[in-house]
Amino acid sequence: MKKVLIIICLFFGLNTIAQLSAVKGKTAYNFWLNLPDSSILNNNPPILVFLHGKSLSGTDLNRVKKYGVIHEIEKGRNVPAIVIAPQVANGSWNPDKVLEVLQYVQKLYKTDTNRVYVCGMSLGGYGTMHFAGKYAHKITAAVALCGGGNPKDACNMASIPMWIQHGNRDEAVPVRYSREMVNAIKKCNDGKNLIYTEIAGANHGALERIFRGDEMYDWLFAQVRTAANEVPMVGVPKKAENNDQGKLQDKNTKSTPATGTTSN
Numbered sequence: 169m170k171k172v173l174i175i176i177c178l179f180f181g182l183n184t185i186a187q188l189s190a191v192k193g194k195t196a197y198n199f200w201l202n203l204p205d206s207s208i209l210n211n212n213p214p215i216l217v218f219l220h221g222k223s224l225s226g227t228d229l230n231r232v233k234k235y236g237v238i239h240e241i242e243k244g245r246n247v248p249a250i251v252i253a254p255q256v257a258n259g260s261w262n263p264d265k266v267l268e269v270l271q272y273v274q275k276l277y278k279t280d281t282n283r284v285y286v287c288g289m290s291l292g293g294y295g296t297m298h299f300a301g302k303y304a305h306k307i308t309a310a311v312a313l314c315g316g317g318n319p320k321d322a323c324n325m326a327s328i329p330m331w332i333q334h335g336n337r338d339e340a341v342p343v344r345y346s347r348e349m350v351n352a353i354k355k356c357n358d359g360k361n362l363i364y365t366e367i368a369g370a371n372h373g374a375l376e377r378i379f380r381g382d383e384m385y386d387w388l389f390a391q392v393r394t395a396a397n398e399v400p401m402v403g404v405p406k407k408a409e410n411n412d413q414g415k416l417q418d419k420n421t422k423s424t425p426a427t428g429t430t431s432n
Contacts, residue, residue: 188241190229195272196265197254198229200238203277204248212280214249214308214389217270219288219295225256235376236289247385249285250277261288261295263302270306282308282393287384289313289375290341297349300325308399309391311384313375314338316345322352329391329401331363333378335370361401 192198203209218237225231233239238253254269256262270284284307288296293315300310301321309329317325330353334346343366350364367374378384383404390402 188238192229195254195269196262197256197269198227199252199254199269200229200232201273202238202241202247202251202253204246204250208248209250209277212278214280214283214285215270215273216247216249216251216385216388217266217284217286217299218251218253219261219266219286219292219299220253220255221288221290221292223290225258225291227255227257229255231255236292236379237287240379248389249283250279256291256295261291261298263295263299266295266299267303267306283389283391284308285310285388285391287311287313287388288315289379290315290372293341293346297321297325300328300330304328305397308393309388309401311378311388312346313378314341314346314372316341317349319348319352322349323356325349326353326356326359326361328399329361329363331365331384331387331404333365333367333375335367335372335374337369338372340372361399363401363404365404 188200188202190198191201204213216237220232220236224234232253232255233242236253237247237251241247241251250273252269252273254266274281286296286299286307287310290313293312294317296310296312297315297317298321300307301317301324304324304327307328311331311333314334332346332350334343336343346364350359350362353359353362387402387404391399393399
């Protein structure tokens, strides 16, 4: 019986991966690294980068587990990708440092460079737009929640699928900052790669629930960069048209003018 148990343990040991690990001192940002099971890891997996909000900043990496992708993984969500979740100590996200973390992981593992995704909320929403604005050619698609960006980056962002979401009752980062980016992106290519969802009645923290659903992950992983170095956008799944309160409003081509920028 003891031999049988040993064989079983060895079998599963060869076919599973130690999932979540902290990586410190290797790049400018310390980060969580979550590996999928070996059947995915050994077959050029995609990469998903999660950028946290201001409240999770600091030097205690465990703070990054408070909400978002890593939090959901610890609750049992199976993400079919290598997940990277860096931590910024203070201030804004630096797109060069985010790229450093991404490239460090890409050197460690053989991954699908045509499937690299970024998502973030609040300060992380800003970080997502800044990263996509500077390094759109390095990623495939992005989701920015209740953030904002620099309109000068809009045409770079317009080259890849972007899903921007914001609650219209957000007092921490007013919805006008997402609207401003939506309008700037639309001026570049009529928003052909853009989805904008404004959530009626939602405040700043309400968008955290998006990490708990399937729609964001399904949409991101459906986007693939082609051999021609283009990313033809796959639309939002039908089930994303209604959230748990039935108040999602898809405003892909409808937004109001806005000015100004901020960070949170």
